[in-house]
Amino acid sequence: MSYKKHSIKMNEDGQLSFVEISQTLSDLPLLKTPEWVLVEDEKSLYKIAEEISSCKVIGVDIETTGLDPHLDKVRLLQIASSNNFVYIIDMYKVNDLVALKDVFISNKPVKIMHNAIFEQKFLKYQYQLDFGTIYDTMLANKLIYNGLQKRNSLQEVIKDELGLFLDKSLQASMWKSKNLDNMQLDYAAKDAAVLITLREKQIKKIQKYKLTEVAKIEFECTKATAEMEYNGMAVDIASLETEKVKFEQLLKELQKDLIKYFGKININSHQQVAKALASKGIYPESTSEKSLKKYIDKHSEIKVFIDYKSLNKIYSSTLESLNKNIHPKTKRVHSSYNQFGAASGRMSCYDPNLQNVPRGEIRRIFKAPEGRKLIIADYSQIELRIIAEISKDETLIKAFNQNKDIHNITASVVTKKDMNDLTKDDRQKAKAVNFGLVYGMGTRGLVRYASNSFNVDMSMPEAEDIYHEFFKNYKGIKAWHEKVKNNSDDIPFIETLSGRKRFYQDEKRFYSELFNTPVQGTGADILKLALIYLFNRFNNSSTKLVNSVHDEIIIECNETSAKEVREIVVKEMIRAGKKYIKSIPIVVDATLSDTWAGK
DNA sequence: TCAGAGTGCGCC
DNA sequence: AAACGGCGCACGCTGA
Structure with missing residues (x-):
């Protein structure tokens, strides 16, 4: 197996660097196989529970017959009490995990998992195991390297952090069969044991970059995310079907009209539509809605085309994908x-x-x-409030504290009108101004954004005036922008109020990104x-x-x-x-x- | 034939 | 020098 050209490494001091990867994965030293015992009865679980309750951490992993907790079964539950010892519980022999309930819900030992959402979906909902403190090595890896090109599979993380080769070739193998061979059990044991070593390595980096607080949020949140995935949303199947039929008929009619106008082309092809338009003397910059809009008055068919595109978008992107994802058993959608x-x-x-x-x-x-x-x-x-908090802008803070409408305030400032004389249009304009300018948009961008997203016409001189007035009013936002800009070249990362980092290595630092990411x-x-x-x-x-x-x-x-x-x-x-x-x-x-x- | 980049658009 | 950000999905097209 050959591997990609370079990857990003962090050394012991937490410095980031690019390293060339020339070796193949299987050239790396093999991760050694821990000792393990196979557990096949419930009674032993009590002893195991007592044993692991004195551990600071345990590694937890499962092998399942598939990925769906509503349909598939847990085949094995592996619990690593150290990086060299693993209990492998055969879930075809063991009927319940009542004996492990207390030790799992306890905060000690910490349960280490790679993608804890997956384990929880099976163990909580099939075996009623609630989890205390969780450590997720996958989320940890994302936190440590966020923004840099990194993959998060256990194999990749083990390679990068420990320099070891974890063979995943048995990952999807035959977990359905009644008897498992020692190769499979070795594999299962390794996956759980390595988590303990991995966490030790990661913890140093988490501390180095002060990610402890945000890591806690991410790890705890897996419980809620697992629940959302497991529960899914209820869908009214009948009304989904009605909508589908309605859209199908509507689309068919529009399609007929468009063929009449364009000739026999594929309407879903931008290229073919552009060509057909050109033959009628219409040359938009692209076939997007915004570039076609200006031709509506002269060519009524353009309107039909835009309507078709937007209906077709909803049909294929929402209705069809919803229909495709109704769960056969629960009849809900489990995203x-x-x-x-x-x-x-x-x-x-x-x-x-x-x-x-x-x-x-x-x-x-x-x-x-x-x-x-x-x-x-x-x-x-929420975003405007966060901006107020981060920038400490006094105008914004005062407005929120007096429960005033921010868009109206901005509207009044940029139009120089009294608050009571504002029109609906003024407020629309102010929305574009607020959302655009706080994230670093320029005047040209503002004109475009106002037209595209808020259907508001704005001239260039007007935009320049608005820009000026906006930052005169929100001096704190201006100062915050300046501060971020002045540091932009040096900073290795930008962060949120919880300490979540977005790292930069050689990447361009876009101002807009630096303003937006923390918010x-x-x-x-x-x-x-x-x-x-x-x-x-x-x-x-x-x-x-x-x-x-x-x-x-x-x-x-x-x-x-x-x-x-x-x-x-x-x-x-x-x-x-x-x-x-x-x-x-x-x-x-x-x-x-x-x-x-x-x- | 098929993976992947590109375009366009839905949401916040 | 100038730049609003963040996604996922459907689609046709490209090139190996």
């Missing part, structure tokens, strides 16, 4: 989350992505079952903290975390207790926000509803 998926620290979501479902009626498809309700709770203007990332820190609080509050009750979208948490609960639950959700989310936002209030809006579309 996967990449808990630390974005460089900022945000989660990402896939299969299906529930973080880009269009707003509005289409969200009615997500409907709580009979007798249940959804609570849709989101932080109000977006602190938002993620707060959201994850809120998920932790809510998990702890509702764990093992009928109230379930089912989704979260950057500044929003969705909970499903019994109708009978919905109002009380809502109060708790708001309170806990505010408590999480207050951990990092000290100078202004945190506001959470929570809607009680049957569907995700809200009231």
